[in-house]
Structures are given as C-alpha cells and as structure tokens.
Amino acid sequence: MPIVCKYCNSQNTILFGSHKTTSGDEIQRYFCKTCQRKFTERDTLPNMQTPMNQVSAALRMYYSGMSLDAIQGQLEQDFGNKVAESTIYYWIVRFTQEAVNRSKSFRPNVGNIWIADETGIDVHGRKRDLWFWDVIDAKTRFLLASHISVGRTTDDAQILIKKAIDRAGKRPEKIVTDKLHAYIDGIPLATGKDVRHIRSKPFVTEDSTNIVERFHGTFKDRTKVVRAFKSLPTARLLTDGWLIHYNFFKEHESLGNVSPAKAMNLEMPFNNWTDIVKGSKGKHVGVTSEPIRPTPIGRLATEQAKRAYFRDAMRKSRAKARLQQQTQSKVVSTKL
Numbered sequence: 001m002p003i004v005c006k007y008c009n010s011q012n013t014i015l016f017g018s019h020k021t022t023s024g025d026e027i028q029r030y031f032c033k034t035c036q037r038k039f040t041e042r043d044t045l046p047n048m049q050t051p052m053n054q055v056s057a058a059l060r061m062y063y064s065g066m067s068l069d070a071i072q073g074q075l076e077q078d079f080g081n082k083v084a085e086s087t088i089y090y091w092i093v094r095f096t097q098e099a100v101n102r103s104k105s106f107r108p109n110v111g112n113i114w115i116a117d118e119t120g121i122d123v124h125g126r127k128r129d130l131w132f133w134d135v136i137d138a139k140t141r142f143l144l145a146s147h148i149s150v151g152r153t154t155d156d157a158q159i160l161i162k163k164a165i166d167r168a169g170k171r172p173e174k175i176v177t178d179k180l181h182a183y184i185d186g187i188p189l190a191t192g193k194d195v196r197h198i199r200s201k202p203f204v205t206e207d208s209t210n211i212v213e214r215f216h217g218t219f220k221d222r223t224k225v226v227r228a229f230k231s232l233p234t235a236r237l238l239t240d241g242w243l244i245h246y247n248f249f250k251e252h253e254s255l256g257n258v259s260p261a262k263a264m265n266l267e268m269p270f271n272n273w274t275d276i277v278k279g280s281k282g283k284h285v286g287v288t289s290e291p292i293r294p295t296p297i298g299r300l301a302t303e304q305a306k307r308a309y310f311r312d313a314m315r316k317s318r319a320k321a322r323l324q325q326q327t328q329s330k331v332v333s334t335k336l
Contacts, residue, residue, distance in 0.1 A: 003030050010034035055091050056274040062092050063245035096241030099276045102269045109264045111139030112173040135164040142260040143243050148236050157186025176200050
C-alpha cells in the first residue's frame with residue numbers, strides 16, 4: 001500500500017533514504033512527486049522532533065494569552081514532552097512568519113466605515129515606549145492594518161491608512177479617529193480629500209472609537225503576558241501574528257461565534273494553526289534583532305537632562321574654584 005503524503009494527500013510517493021534521530025532511531029523518509037516535499041511517517045516536519053499537533057497547540061496557546069513558561073508546562077503535562085522555552089519561541093516566530101506570508105493575498109469584504117486608534121505599549125519597563133496603531137472595519141470587525149512606531153506623527157498615521165487601503169483594495173467613505181492631531185493631515189495624504197474624517201470621542205456618538213478601544217483592551221492583555229518585546233522587527237511580527245489569530249481564528253460573539261474572516265464566507269488561506277504548520281515550506285529565516293530604542297522625545301529629554309546636569313556641575317565647580325581662590329587670597333593678605 002503506497003504511503004500518502006502528509007502535506008497534499010497524494011499517493012505519488014517514493015522512498016527517499018532515512019535519517020537518525022537524536023535518540024538514535026532510524027526513520028524512513030519519503031518524497032512526494034506531486035508537491036515536491038520530503039516527509040516521514042512521523043507527524044513531524046523535516047529537521048524537527050516535535051509532532052506538528054504539539055507545535056500548533058503551542059501557537060494557539062501563545063496567541064490565546066499563555067506565557068512561554070505556561071506553554072512549556074502544558075506541553076509536558078498533556079504530551080509528556082518537555083520543550084525548551086527558546087524552542088517554543090522559535091516555533092512562534094517561524095510559523096507566524098508563515099501565517100503572515102500566506103494571509104497577504106486574502107482580500108476581506110469590508111464595509112465603508114473604518115475606525116482608527118492607537119495605544120501605548122510598554123517595552124522593558126518603559127511606559128509607552130512604542131505605539132501600536134490599528135484600523136478596524138466597523139461592519140465586520142476585521143482588523144485591516146496595524147503599525148508600530150516610536151512616536152505619533154503624521155507619517156505614522158499615513159502609513160497606517162495606506163496599509164488598510166492596500167489590504168481592503170478600496171478606500172472607505174468615512175474614517176473615525178480620536179482627537180490625535182496626526183490624523184488631520186495623515187488621512188488626506190493617504191486617501192485624498194474624498195474620504196470623510198470624523199474626529200470622535202469614546203462612548204459619545206454612534207461613530208465612535210469604542211470598537212477599536214475594546215480591541216486594545218484585549219491586545220493589552222496579550223502584551224502583559226509577553227512582558228517585553230526583544231526587538232522592533234519581532235514586535236511587529238508577533239503583533240501581526242496576533243492580528244491573524246484575532247481575524248481568522250478568534251471567535252466573536254457579535255458575529256455568531258465565528259471569526260471575522262469566516263463570517264465573510266470567503267475562501268480562507270487556512271482554517272487554524274495546524275494548517276499553517278502543516279503547510280510550512282522551507283527553512284525559517286530569522287528576524288533581525290534591531291534593538292528597540294527610546295522615542296525621539298525620550299532621547300531628547302535624556303540629552304537635555306544630561307546637558308543641564310553638566311552645566312550645573314560646571315557652575316558648581318567654578319563657584320568652588322572661585323571660593324578657594326578667595327580663601328587663599330584672604331590667607332595671603334592676613335599673613336602680609
């Protein structure tokens with residue numbers, strides 16, 4: 001009986017040698033002529049020891065709000081498999097990249113009223129060291145775009161709206177924001193003058209930012225578990241991964257307990273994290289470790305404080321020198 005490919009379910013497979021595991025076991029490998037991928041009968045990806053169902057479970061637990069330490073304990077309890085936290089983190093980064101790449105072609109069927117807002121993210125204990133921006137469709141609750149920045153500028157607002165337009169494939173009729181000044185010029189620069197910009201307040205009018213601010217509450221629960229991002233590219237990647245989880249997998253009571261993407265009845269790029277792990281191709285390319293730096297305002301404040309400190313120190317030093325000179329002069333005049 002031919003071996004069925006674990007990726008595409010084709011029976012057009014052949015033997016493709018074997019390899020030894022870390023425990024010394026010989027594992028038979030196969031090659032699928034249909035999808036051109038190698039596999040083994042074990043439920044694992046090439047060069048990986050952990051079964052795919054455990055990897056996908058770790059991803060689901062992470063984006064549901066569990067810490068790496070808690071995921072490690074859960075995998076050991078459920079599967080008897082104690083995996084290093086660094087390995088779990090590697091899975092999360094690798095397959096989040098896969099999910100982001102595979103979701104790029106998905107074109108959501110959204111409405112004409114979008115809501116934009118931003119919230120501060122604490123990094124390494126510094127209050128609001130980064131800003132997380134997002135645009136959500138009021139009709140479908142689909143998060144169209146996100147953006148991470150070190151400040152809240154017109155350029156950042158423009159980047160955010162352009163991302164949303166690229167994702168939706170159209171411009172909205174109205175964009176609702178809070179009172180942040182950056183949106184005043186950022187939205188027209190991104191959309192032209194045809195889109196109406198409504199500057200609103202939460203819990204005041206129908207066209208308010210309530211929806212997106214409720215989302216920010218959920219997002220902040222996620223960042224409490226993350227504690228701190230290691231780098232700016234990683235922060236962007238993991239927030240994009242969380243948005244994929246929010247759009248494609250997280251059930252919304254207001255949508256009949258389905259995700260925003262499923263509620264649209266469109267062809268999905270994947271149905272769950274298991275689909276993403278099983279469909280992974282090639283080796284993972286790591287995220288660059290660009291360090292997260294303080295905001296420009298924070299740097300400016302720091303430099304101003306340094307200059308003020310040294311000016312004060314120089315004044316004190318000069319005053320002390322003058323006092324010493326005066327004291328010495330008095331001593332000399334007394335002796336004379």
